[in-house]
Amino acid sequence: MINTHNKSTHKSDYRNNQWRLDGVLPIEHQILPHYFKSAPKGLVNNFCTLLSRDTFSEGDAQVLYDYLMLRKTEFSGPFVTMLKGWLGDELKHYEALRRTYHCISGVSFLEMDRLFAARVHEIQPIDRVLVDEFTILVTMMFDEIGSVYSYRRDLREYYCHFGPEIQNVGRHLVKDEGLHFSQAAELILDLHSDRLDEIEALLQDISNLEHSLGTYYKTFFLDHAQEQFRFPPHFNTVIIQVVIARLGCASYPDASLLKSLWQGIGIESSRYQFKTLFFFR
Ligand SMILES: [Fe+2]
Ligand SMILES: [Fe+2]
Numbered sequence: 001m002i003n004t005h006n007k008s009t010h011k012s013d014y015r016n017n018q019w020r021l022d023g024v025l026p027i028e029h030q031i032l033p034h035y036f037k038s039a040p041k042g043l044v045n046n047f048c049t050l051l052s053r054d055t056f057s058e059g060d061a062q063v064l065y066d067y068l069m070l071r072k073t074e075f076s077g078p079f080v081t082m083l084k085g086w087l088g089d090e091l092k093h094y095e096a097l098r099r100t101y102h103c104i105s106g107v108s109f110l111e112m113d114r115l116f117a118a119r120v121h122e123i124q125p126i127d128r129v130l131v132d133e134f135t136i137l138v139t140m141m142f143d144e145i146g147s148v149y150s151y152r153r154d155l156r157e158y159y160c161h162f163g164p165e166i167q168n169v170g171r172h173l174v175k176d177e178g179l180h181f182s183q184a185a186e187l188i189l190d191l192h193s194d195r196l197d198e199i200e201a202l203l204q205d206i207s208n209l210e211h212s213l214g215t216y217y218k219t220f221f222l223d224h225a226q227e228q229f230r231f232p233p234h235f236n237t238v239i240i241q242v243v244i245a246r247l248g249c250a251s252y253p254d255a256s257l258l259k260s261l262w263q264g265i266g267i268e269s270s271r272y273q274f275k276t277l278f279f280f281r
Helices: 034-036 043-059 061-070 075-106 109-117 124-129 133-158 163-192 193-213 237-247 255-263 268-279
Strands: none
Touching: 034 193, 034 268, 043 075, 043 109, 043 255, 061 075, 075 109, 075 133, 075 163, 124 133, 124 193, 133 163, 133 193, 133 237, 133 255, 163 193, 163 237, 237 255
């Protein structure tokens, strides 16, 4: 049984991380040839595959935001304010990853515009996690903390091989997704603490839905459904425990367990898992 007496004492106040993309990765940035030459075999191709997914998933934030704004009257003022800041961050991530993808793969920005415009976004497959502000916030916590560990691993496996600018993009992604996770937690504690006893079952439902989807429906949430073969089998169990712990309802998982989410698999194995993913889909 979840302990529900741990209540927040502070009011939510959206604070986005202030970093200027042009200062971190200028649009005209080019990666020096020696980084490509010294990168482990196969790594560039795998990074391109990763970016071909992550870049557009970040851009899908606009679709989710537009959908939620159609239901704006259902939501609290602090939630709507948080969403505006969140969208600004996610669109910055989209542009940061477009630049990264361009630098690594040579795919043009025009081609990326075309690819994004051709995407089909479906809300209906995930609508059971979008019931109300509370379930949206819990889904956001689940999704954002998953992104923290996923980007942390990607930073170690990919971003760090292509110079300080690309590495810093990865670092900012990790930091921002962590902030989004925390902002959602603070709103839950401030506005929905009477529903904390629903958290555990809801998180399990979100995780089950992600597994059953088998694919990503291009509406931002549950985008890890497209990459779940890259993650260790206990990934969702551990991040669910992190969410519950952040809300003060359980203790955090062991540090070694957390580390296993982003240090578990080396480049060779991840290359194999990419192959598995391609053959599966
Ligand atoms: Fe993001
Ligand atoms: Fe985020």
